[in-house]
Amino acid sequence: MSDFLSIDNVSQIFGPNLTTGEKIAAKLGGKVETRSVRAVSDVTLSVRKGETLGLVGESGCGKSTLGRLIAGILPPTSGKVVIGGAPVMKNGSKVTTRVQTVFQDPFASLDPRMKVGNTVAEGPIAHTLTTKSEAPSYVASWFERVGLDPVWVDRYPHQFSGGQRQRIAIARALAMQPDVLICDEPVASLDVSIQAQIINLFLELTRDLGLTSVFISHDLSVVQHVSDRVAVMYLGRIVELGPVAQVFGEPAHPYTAALFGSVPKLVLDAEELVHFDTIEGEVPSPLSPPSGCYYHPRCPLATQTCGATQPVMQQISDLRAVACHHFEKQQADAISG
Numbered sequence: 001m002s003d004f005l006s007i008d009n010v011s012q013i014f015g016p017n018l019t020t021g022e023k024i025a026a027k028l029g030g031k032v033e034t035r036s037v038r039a040v041s042d043v044t045l046s047v048r049k050g051e052t053l054g055l056v057g058e059s060g061c062g063k064s065t066l067g068r069l070i071a072g073i074l075p076p077t078s079g080k081v082v083i084g085g086a087p088v089m090k091n092g093s094k095v096t097t098r099v100q101t102v103f104q105d106p107f108a109s110l111d112p113r114m115k116v117g118n119t120v121a122e123g124p125i126a127h128t129l130t131t132k133s134e135a136p137s138y139v140a141s142w143f144e145r146v147g148l149d150p151v152w153v154d155r156y157p158h159q160f161s162g163g164q165r166q167r168i169a170i171a172r173a174l175a176m177q178p179d180v181l182i183c184d185e186p187v188a189s190l191d192v193s194i195q196a197q198i199i200n201l202f203l204e205l206t207r208d209l210g211l212t213s214v215f216i217s218h219d220l221s222v223v224q225h226v227s228d229r230v231a232v233m234y235l236g237r238i239v240e241l242g243p244v245a246q247v248f249g250e251p252a253h254p255y256t257a258a259l260f261g262s263v264p265k266l267v268l269d270a271e272e273l274v275h276f277d278t279i280e281g282e283v284p285s286p287l288s289p290p291s292g293c294y295y296h297p298r299c300p301l302a303t304q305t306c307g308a309t310q311p312v313m314q315q316i317s318d319l320r321a322v323a324c325h326h327f328e329k330q331q332a333d334a335i336s337g
């Protein structure tokens with residue numbers, strides 16, 4: 001397997017987000033403190049053809065922003081995304097249909113006034129993947145593929161259940177014949193029983209169509225189930241990357257360990273039934289990230305170096321990398337003796 005999707009040193013800075021009053025003050029020549037949000041910082045990743053990369057991290061760490069950058073929905077402030085050697089964006093515009101997205105809320109992502117068959121046909125007709133006359137059978141084949149009855153093409157989104165709407169959203173994405181699928185919390189708004197159906201559909205389709213995908217979810221068990229490798233994000237940066245079994249089984253970064261520890265667990269032999277290990281401290285604001293390692297104010301292992309210098313991603317084995325001074329030290333100690 002060779003690298004197929006390359007995310008090359010991508011950053012996204014939003015802002016400054018000025019209030020109306022501040023904008024007026026700035027116009028009048030007043031001194032206004034600017035507040036830019038560094039939502040994604042220097043992210044470099046590559047995904048092999050046919051591989052699913054899971055993306056996890058706390059709310060607000062930049063997962064959706066990174067997903068939108070990869071999908072070409074948002075032009076990056078710097079860096080580039082390349083699929084099979086071709087850039088996703090040129091001069092701030094998306095220039096490929098090879099990457100498509102499935103979002104969390106299918107109701108919001110489907111036009112309520114449009115028959116779902118037309119919603120699925122729209123893109124493929126515009127990009128000459130089918131003709132107007134062949135579109136009905138083209139759409140019907142995608143409906144069947146995602147487990148929907150093709151007779152439903154003339155219905156409107158509100159006539160479907162949440163799970164069916166997500167199937168329509170998946171059909172719309174796949175009818176564009178992408179090589180890469182970005183799924184941003186695709187099952188988060190669905191009932192647990194429906195979640196399993198959609199996850200199984202995702203696994204079946206990615207395997208059968210040979211899709212490369214990035215799967216964003218705050219649900220670690222879902223990510224563990226669908227991903228080959230997982231990338232852990234903290235405050236806009238990737239802090240750990242590796243095969244899912246290794247990262248979940250033996251986290252290298254203290255944040256990964258804390259994140260996995262914060263998953264609700266059943267403690268059968270304890271007095272209380274449900275036990276939460278929460279991560280110490282608050283997520284720092286991306287408006288003013290800490291110095292050094294962004295995780296150091298919450299990290300139980302933090303040293304002076306952690307507060308002073310930002311750790312870089314270091315390869316720790318063929319497929320694993322981590323950005324942590326503590327891990328660097330551990331490795332140096334192991335080598336010296």
Ligand SMILES: Nc1ncnc2c1ncn2[C@@H]1O[C@H](COP(=O)(O)OP(=O)(O)OP(=O)(O)O)[C@@H](O)[C@H]1O
Pocket residue numbers: 014015017037038039057058059060061062063064065066218286
């Ligand atoms: N359009 C925007 N303008 C300004 N700031 C933004 C914009 N979009 C996202 N942000 C900020 O960028 C940061 C990352 O947001 P993002 O939505 O990517 O996080 P996330 O990891 O997907 O969170 P969640 O798990 O809650 O979905 C947040 O601080 C967010 O407030």
Ligand SMILES: [Mg+2]
Pocket residue numbers: 063064065
């Ligand atoms: Mg998000």
